Amino acid sequence: MALKITVIGTGYLGATHAAAMAELGFEVLGLDVVPEKIEMLQRGEVPMYEPGLEELLRKHVAGIEGSSGRLRFTMDFAEVAAFGDVHFVCVNTPQKHGEYACDMSYVDSAFAQLAPHLTRPALVVGKSTVPVGSADRLARELAANAPAGAEAELAWNPEFLREGFAVKDTLHPDRIVVGVRSAHAEKLLREVYAGPIGEGSPFVVTDFPTSELVKTAANSFLATKISFINAMAEVCEAAGGDVVKLAEALGYDDRIGKKFLRAGIGFGGGCLPKDIRAFMARAGELGADQALTFLREIDSINMRRRGQMVEMAREALGGGSFLGKRVAVLGATFKPDSDDVRDSPALNVAGQIHLQGGQVTVYDPKGMENAARLFPTLAYAESAVEAVRGADVVLHLTEWREFRELDAQALGEVASNRLILDGRNALDPEIWRAAGWTYRAMGRPGA
Template sequence: MALKITVIGTGYLGATHAAAMAELGFEVLGLDVVPEKIEMLQRGEVPMYEPGLAELLRKHVAGIEGSSGRLRFTMDWAEAGGFGDVHFVCVNTPQKHGEYACDMSYVDSAFASLAPHVTSGALVVGKSTVPVGSADRLARLLPEGVELAWNPEFLREGFAVKDTLHPDRIVIGVRSERAEKLLREVYATPVAEGSPFVVTDFPTAELVKTSANSFLATKISFINAMAEVCEAADGDVVKLAEALGYDDRIGAKFLRAGIGFGGGCLPKDIRAFMARAGELGADQALTFLREVDSINMRRRGHMVELAREAVGGGSFLGKRVAVLGAAFKPDSDDVRDSPALNVAGQIHLQGGQVTVYDPKGMDNARRLFPTLGYAETALDAVRGADVVLHLTEWREFRELDPEVLGEAAGRRVLLDGRNALDPERWRAAGWTFRAMGRPTA
């Protein structure tokens, strides 16, 4: 008999995982405790922007004309517990207020709510990013006859559907052959297509996600540190990164210097990793991550200083600043710890009249920073601006016409905080163009 799957938590990770499991042919029941979220999903709508996700939902959500009907949603823990053979826990683990450690309250609550209802023989699978050692503790919360496995997620926002259906690796931490067998059944399609399947213990599985994010954060901060050296030495960090990227031991990905990383994963994951290493007595092993974090945060302040120089070097008072970008990365509406909004907010607090435009992140940005100005188009954002800041590398911004934008701007001054625009194209249209870690002319 085909496995039945539940997905506990239908946020960014859970909604994507539930839709992907239905696409792979399973009967799926998604559970959440927020009624508005459930109502949206039942209509085949998603509470966030993620390319391809809404279409995948509508293809499978029961009650939508033409759908497979394999995907339903509920708020009833008893229904979920009785339905699933495999229960995926996909709830959030944010950073605790006022400290580096991660907040495990949502995960603990999900396990406590599911445990009384889960049937003997079922497998509970953690997908949330948790401190190493959590799985061992959580396994003890489950009733006898119910096993735990740990299966970290590796989704990239903007590519979540692809990353779930065609993962570059599947990692499972298990304690029995039966748990491994069940997860091999769940992931049979991607494994058959060639996705590597790594079987390990609980601690190693928990460490994979935080280790991967720490490595990527380190790589980004490394090239940003090189950008600082390039500015001091009049070098070109873009050419430097190109030369480094041809070394196959290094690779070209994540070597674009700019205002640094943000979002709901990298910043809080490296901080939680440091906190957990300290608890384990291995804090010296991760002291380098403090500098990685420091370099990253310093980039935002540096962009504010570049903007101050660009408007005359004194004060932002009375100056109009256009900010292109609010999301922490393109193809997402996620503004959590967004470097773009952080820079916009700092300039606003220092007296600048800031107007923001983002193709998808405007509503979330308004909720987080209601005192900033917002425009409906890039052209409206730059109208009358003394300086234009390019802070999220959307394709739409790369395709802007420098001449048309120049006619609207108060002054043709552009700071590229993502090293994604063509300097020659903008300079040819009469713009003073400056990018981080690159020669000024």
């Protein structure tokens, strides 16, 4: 008999996972405790921008004309327990307020509400990013609180989604990692992921602690690489070097690679910053804090870039006050192909300049609504041209393709001053300089 899948938590991770499981041919039941979210999903709509996700949902959500009908949603844990053989827990694990540590309240609540309804054998699979050691505790609590006892088994299967590529990363993952304690759990997960495994996705079987560490270790490594090249940008600025050429030369080394070596205003979003901080906090609890002291400097370098971008803008405008200066900011999201503005370096820079008296106007292709909720005092324009109109300086802070394809000449005709600061080192300096712009970027000569 075919496995039935449930997905608990239908935010960014859960909605994507549920739609992907339906695409792989499974009957899927998604659960959330927010009625408005369930209502949206039942209409085949998603509360966030993620390329291809809404189309995938509409292809499978029951009740939508022409859909497979394999995907339904509920708010009832009893219905979930009765329906599913494999239950994926995909709830949020944010940073605790005022602390580095991870907030496990949503995960704990999901397990506490599901367990009493598990009256038959089931596999509960954690996908949320949690502090190492959490799975062992949750496995004990699950067995203690489920009527099925030890037959309510736990596995851990971390997610590796990149915003903007989440559908692809779920259907065609570059690796599948499962932390299991039995051959039965491994067998079930091999069945769930039979499609991707058949296409060649590596299937890594490990223990609970290792599976929990993989995501935080990967994010810490990526954060280290980004902050390393940003530290090199600081050295280049002091020495007169070119960080873009430096990164190009480093990238040809197969041991290093080209990815994540673009200097700029640093990383943000809902994963990297909070994951490395939670990793540091957990290492301290385990007595291994010295092993991760380098992550404090990684975090420090990253946050420092934002302030350096503000100072670069101030210097470009003559070194005085921002009062009376019109500043156009291209980009609000923390990365392109997303509407996510959580811990966005672009919005942080815009907000700092605004607080220092600058008249800041922001434009982003997808993040305007979320940005306006977070920073309602900033001005927002409906296009790049309108944002730049009358600007004394233009800041390019999110590397959307739309911005790389802007007509520099046409934009120059509406700006008060043809001065652009590239906070992502993603624009072509020759094109902008040929159109009469003064082009400056972090870690590059000519600044």
